[in-house]
Amino acid sequence: MIRPTVWIPRRLSDATLARARATYDLIVKDDDTPGTADEIIAMSGQVDAMIPCHSEHFTADVVARLSPRLRIVANHSVGVDHCDLAALAAAGIVVTNTPDVLSDATAEIAMLLMLGAARHAVTGDRLVRRGEWTSWSPSFMVGKQVTGSRLGIVGMGRVGRAFAAKARGFDMDIHYYNRSRLPADQEQGATFHSDLDSLLAVSDFLSLHCPATPDTRGLMNADRLAKLPAGAVIVNTARGALIDEAALLAAIESRHVAAAGLDCFQVEPGGNPSFAAHENIFMLPHIGSATVRTRDAMGFRALDNLDAFFAGKAPRDRL
Ligand code: 8YV
Secondary structure: OOOOEEEEOOOOOHHHHHHHHHHOEEEEOOOOOOOOHHHHHHHHOOOOEEOOOOOOOEOHHHHHOOOOOOOEEEOOOOOOOOEOHHHHHHOOOEEEOOOOOOHHHHHHHHHHHHHHHHOOHHHHHHHHHOOOOOOOOOOOOOOOOOOOOEEEEEOOOHHHHHHHHHHHOOOOEEEEEOOOOOOHHHHOOOEEEOOHHHHHOOOOEEEEOOOOOOOOOOOEOHHHHHOOOOOEEEEEOOOHHHEOHHHHHHHHHOOOEEEEEEOOOOOOOOOOHHHHHOOOEEEOOOOOOOOHHHHHHHHHHHHHHHHHHHOOOOOOOEO
16 A cells, blocks of 8 residues: 655654654654645645644635645644634545543643632742742732632533533532533533523633634623623633733733633734733643643544544544
8 A cells, every 4th residue: 555645744742753654654844833834835745644733724825725635634633723624625625633632631731720820820939939938928929719619611522521520629619601501411510501691700710611713702802801700710721812812901900800821822822922911810831732641642643533534434533
């Protein structure tokens, strides 16, 4: 059998590359910088498949210029907002993603952000690290207690449910908003809200776990932020596009939102420099799924999809 050729634009895990090399001829972009539109278009004439990350953008414009040689885009990501799925489908290119395998790692980062935002992690670290911790008092760095508080989850998919499972360990009163109500075995006592505003009204902590789509872009705008209880904490490990960052900044400055924990931003890499002045915004550089185990699992899941496709079977994660 002729070995298919695969383009890997980013540095995937060693285990992923080793497994991929056993089956495919690889072209790996060694500088580990995002694949540009021109690179994607040029490579499409040399390969049968690509394993991109969310950093490679398959816009309608790019897809229109792809070579017919490219048959499958096996994403190394669960989110696919970097892909124009309609354009790829019209071009006859199969698209897959990597659900399930990153849910726990991402939920861990959501928990870290929630705790860190609620308990002044940025300020505390700065004080101790710089030798600026010169006094202590019972009224020093008093935060918001997570245990037993009300948590609102927007999007009760795999990551939302993994986060709810961890939050149950903190005895949180879990509420969620989702397109449809979950069966009782998945809901596990969480309260369903068919209306987002009704969820916001009870969310002392709010965590976003829905994809970025035309419907969800700017979801947390000034009006919706105003519907949160005063002193709420907001966490985002999904996509930066879900939050109107100017509105969040205003809500932080007015103290209506007490703190935020953000792993994703409208501009990535880079983030929002206006957030830097606020130590009650705890920020990480989009590392939700960045664990050794999860990176291997994501790479293997993308390869499972490629293997199925080239064996003439339906890839498990075809979108
Ligand atoms: C990944 C993510 O690190 O999978 C996703 O959608 O946002 C991240 O967890 C990244 O997309 C890898 O391509």
